[in-house]
Amino acid sequence: MTYHPILEWIEQQQDKMLANVLALSNLNSGSANVAGIEQVVDRLSDLASSLGATEERISLAPRSEVLDNGQILEKQSGPLLRLTKRPNANRRILLVGHSDTVYPVDHAFQTCRHLDDNTVNGPGVADMKGGLVVMLTALQALERSRFAENIGWQIIINPDEEIGSFASAPYLDEAARAADVGMIFEPALADGTLAGARKGSGNFSLIARGKAAHAGREHHLGRNAIAALARAMTLLDGLNGQHEGVTINLAKLTGGGPNNVVPDFALCRFNIRVPTPEGQSWAEEQLAQIVARIGTEEGITLELHGAFGRQPKVMDKAHEQLFALLRSCGADLGLPPIEAKATGGCCDGNNLAAAGLANIDTLGVRGGAIHSTDEFLLVDSLSERAKLTALLLMKLAAGEANWPDRATSVSE
Structure with missing residues (x-):
């Protein structure tokens, strides 16, 4: 396989990837913990430094919160991290993740532990600090390949996904309208099943x-x-x-x-x-x-x-094209057939679809029990999912795969 040396490099990063996930997950970054989110962003910036991208830290507008007594307060979110490389390329990919978790700074669930050789329990290990490490590793692999110059990419890591992405929504919309393909690193199910249509x-x-x-x-x-x-x-x-x-x-x-x-x-x-x-x-x-x-x-x-x-994310022709391409990548890697199923849950994939951008929004690690103290990550999925994403990126960059047709925004 043309891509084999790059995929082999990813396998060699497995231990490093796990160490980075544990370090990120041991930093509390509940949506209201601005200082904690800033620490996570600092670490992500360090991890991304080898990519050679232009970095921006964007202060978001305050969000309105209705208190139980009816009073409306303006609250500040942490910074949005935006990384951009080759913005003028003919083909552009948007990669999205979030730095916040559902666990407040005073929550009892704060540290990671190994349940067995292949299972780690910890706050945000699956949702989605594991996914952030997968994203960055896949991009590092792309940049090591001879195909990188063919495409441009942008990363948006927002600090408010777990509370609805209201403050970051304009940035997601703007980036989605300028891109050709969207990739989001929410966790897949433990068996590798992805989310398809979303309510x-x-x-x-x-x-x-x-x-x-x-x-x-x-x-x-x-x-x-x-x-x-x-x-x-x-x-x-x-x-x-x-x-x-x-x-x-x-x-x-x-x-x-x-x-x-x-x-x-x-x-x-x-x-x-x-x-x-x-x-x-x-x-x-x-x-x-x-x-x-x-x-x-x-x-x-x-x-x-x-x-x-x-907005609802509907599995239209463009999304079906992108999922078909991902399934072919999984088959090339010898993975079990990749399935997708509709879900009542939602994420920033809804936002990108509303802007007309076909996206796969569960490219992160395999895991489960998210939003609970039983949240877990399957360790072997770190390199597996990074290889899957990197192969998808390289096939697109190499011109081996057709780019999905631009979707029609469901909001128009």
Whole structure:
């Protein structure tokens, strides 16, 4: 195989890759831990220094967060890391990862441990510090090859993927529209299965405000915010099953106070998942109707916060072309047949697809139990997945494979 010497080099990096994953995962980088994310970015910058890319650290705009009392705070994210090489090349690839994890700085799960010779348990080992190391190693392999000069590439490592990528979304969109292929390094399943189509996701907060009154003396003068919000929530929950694949999850309810006071405030947090753009439009229309209906009740006001931060990712022709190419790479490497299945989960692959960019978004390590204290990485997947990505990159750069047709943005 023409690519064999480069793939052999990756195999020799296995121990180094594992050491880098452990070092990154032992640094807490919960989405709110700006200092921790900065440390991870520093280390990633060091690991990427041999690539010869132009580095930028971008401060993101503050994000709005609705507190349980209805107050809206502006919060800062960590820096976005952007690395660019050969930006004027005729063919360009966008590689995306995230530096944040779901584990806050005060979480009990902070360090890695070996469960056996091929399994490491630790915060972010699979999601996605293992994937970041796979990405950088694959690019190092590409740059060692004679095909590198044929393509340009850009890396975006954002600090807010686990909380919806709201602040980094404009940068993902801009980069996706300038690229031909997208690669994201979220973890694959333990058996190597990839994510295919992904549902879109919207996170919302609905605030009801009424009028406080003494529950005994002047109950008739009060306007119960909890009762009004409960009516809205009943209508929201009733949308389940009305449109194929659309689900509404009522996740949290807060409000009220002493039993002898008519509550004048209540807040509900909920999530909506949609399989198609049509499903999203339907859900948005239904939500607007419910807010309008309950919000016109006497003495009651409703405030809706949130949006669909992730558009649905549909497996169109361009995505099928890219997956077919990856399957051929897996076959060349002697891997079991690579399968993909639809999922209700979402990631930055949704964002790239919304910009019209075909992408594979589970090129990271094999692992599982992500977002829990049982999160694990299968160690042998480090070099395996780096070889798979490097071969995909080199085939594209060598002109051996056809580039997928540009998709039509689902947001247009």
